Amino acid sequence: MQAKQHMHLEAIEQSEKVPVTVALGDGIGPEIVQATLKILTAAGARIAPEYIDIGEQLYLAGHSSGIAPQAWTSLRRNRVFLKGPVTTPSGDGYKSLNVTIRKTLGLYANVRPCVSYAPFVATLHPQLDIVIVRENEEDLYAGIEHRQTDEVFQCLKLISRPGCEKIVRYAFDYARSHGRKKVTCMVKDNIMKMTDGLFYKVFQEISVEYPEIVAERYIIDIGAARLATQPGRFDVIVTPNLYGDILSDITAEMTGSVGLAPSANIGDSIAMFEAIHGSAPDIAGQGIANPSGLLLAAVMMLVHIKQAEVAARIHNAWLATLEEGIHTADLHSTNSQRLVSTNEFAEAVIQRLGQLPESFKAVSYQNAAEPIQPTFRYQRAQPAQKVLLGVDVFLHESQFSPEQLASRLLNLTDGVLHLQMITNRGVKVWPQGYPETFCTDHWRCRFMAQTPEQPVSQRDLIKLLSVLTELGLDVIKIENLFSFNGERGFALGQGQ
Numbered sequence: 001m002q003a004k005q006h007m008h009l010e011a012i013e014q015s016e017k018v019p020v021t022v023a024l025g026d027g028i029g030p031e032i033v034q035a036t037l038k039i040l041t042a043a044g045a046r047i048a049p050e051y052i053d054i055g056e057q058l059y060l061a062g063h064s065s066g067i068a069p070q071a072w073t074s075l076r077r078n079r080v081f082l083k084g085p086v087t088t089p090s091g092d093g094y095k096s097l098n099v100t101i102r103k104t105l106g107l108y109a110n111v112r113p114c115v116s117y118a119p120f121v122a123t124l125h126p127q128l129d130i131v132i133v134r135e136n137e138e139d140l141y142a143g144i145e146h147r148q149t150d151e152v153f154q155c156l157k158l159i160s161r162p163g164c165e166k167i168v169r170y171a172f173d174y175a176r177s178h179g180r181k182k183v184t185c186m187v188k189d190n191i192m193k194m195t196d197g198l199f200y201k202v203f204q205e206i207s208v209e210y211p212e213i214v215a216e217r218y219i220i221d222i223g224a225a226r227l228a229t230q231p232g233r234f235d236v237i238v239t240p241n242l243y244g245d246i247l248s249d250i251t252a253e254m255t256g257s258v259g260l261a262p263s264a265n266i267g268d269s270i271a272m273f274e275a276i277h278g279s280a281p282d283i284a285g286q287g288i289a290n291p292s293g294l295l296l297a298a299v300m301m302l303v304h305i306k307q308a309e310v311a312a313r314i315h316n317a318w319l320a321t322l323e324e325g326i327h328t329a330d331l332h333s334t335n336s337q338r339l340v341s342t343n344e345f346a347e348a349v350i351q352r353l354g355q356l357p358e359s360f361k362a363v364s365y366q367n368a369a370e371p372i373q374p375t376f377r378y379q380r381a382q383p384a385q386k387v388l389l390g391v392d393v394f395l396h397e398s399q400f401s402p403e404q405l406a407s408r409l410l411n412l413t414d415g416v417l418h419l420q421m422i423t424n425r426g427v428k429v430w431p432q433g434y435p436e437t438f439c440t441d442h443w444r445c446r447f448m449a450q451t452p453e454q455p456v457s458q459r460d461l462i463k464l465l466s467v468l469t470e471l472g473l474d475v476i477k478i479e480n481l482f483s484f485n486g487e488r489g490f491a492l493g494q495g496q
Helices: 002-015 029-043 056-060 068-077 097-104 159-179 195-207 218-229 241-254 290-304 308-323 342-351 402-412 458-468
Strands: 017-023 047-052 081-083 109-115 129-135 144-145 153-155 182-187 214-219 235-239 262-266 273-274 386-396 418-423 427-430 442-449 473-486
Touching: 017 029, 017 068, 029 195, 029 290, 029 308, 029 342, 047 068, 047 290, 047 342, 056 458, 081 195, 081 290, 081 308, 097 273, 109 159, 109 241, 129 159, 129 290, 153 402, 159 182, 159 195, 159 235, 182 195, 182 218, 182 402, 218 241, 262 290, 273 473, 290 308, 308 342, 402 418, 402 427, 402 442, 418 458, 442 473, 458 473
Parallel strands: 017 047, 017 081, 081 273, 129 235, 182 214, 182 235
Antiparallel strands: 109 129, 109 262, 144 153, 262 273, 386 442, 386 473, 418 427, 418 442
């Protein structure tokens, strides 16, 4: 009878476990993932790990994305992913697996809390408590790159209105649900007026819906400088992809170690949890890595799957371990009492399960905010009145000066389109260029109708390209120039 009852209880316990996809990753990944799972098991986390292989060995086995097709099935079925860091092999042809997973599964919000643990972890900023909300799908991380000439390479920066709306709204929803008082937008819209300009414009539009939250903007350069010296100015920071990656590493390091920072990647229906640091192959296998970043990411995961009590038990045991001076090598300082290995640190946390920290404020997740349900519902606007005004033609040419190139192009009088400007790396070099301007072999030649009223058609573009080809010019790319509802949809040249 007792055996049957035990089996029944065991079956209930098993049925309550949440399936979680787990990847050990590369470098220090297996060490910190195993240490983290050991703590989760000891704390009573009700999860059922399902392991997949990703990373360097998959790349080298011929999977160019670093992940096998069957692994996607596990990720899409379980919808919760605890991931160790991965190594992207050096050399052409290998794309970042982290970016691939985030974009493929729609994990648009990368949430990176950065907290100082002074005085037990040495830091110049003992009060630091900042959350970076990083856009996760767009920007230069689209990874669209081309070699266009012998000397010039290109990377496209893509920013969309839906992408901006999703991440900005998430940042304000996060601030509201977590009792945060301010959201700061960091962009470089004084230079990238259309891409970063769109991000800030959307930020302004959405911020008015959250009147209780202070909304501010910083240009990324001075914003990063202020963050490094006066972090108390900031609470939640929302920013495009590349800036967010850089800012969160800087902020995490300011807390005392980048190894302390967790990361949650959130989408509409799937979430991935990881440390923000990389695979650190230089210390792999030595047993000295700090599992804290991944462990705190696992705490975020437990809150996400509504196991708040277990999350708090682990977090408080981890705080108690830190304040007793039990530190891995990256944290070891005069404040440390004992230098421990990865596994010894995990054992120390396990021994303190059920304890509360004495110096740090104890953590409770019982009243934690529910996982944010995305409120973004993009409604496509009515198509704008789109008018073709001209074309930028990019040429590969190393023999001509700007004046010589212009002389050839000005002879193209048979057609609607006429040469208006030549730039080199964005700087106007004709008309009225200057000899001090350094030029490469990559030229942008802007052709426009002679009068604004003159209509331009796709046939005019084809005719122009045919003439350029007949002249023996090497056309490497074109960009059509449009207006949208009468507003110019392209930037002027620098100096135009």
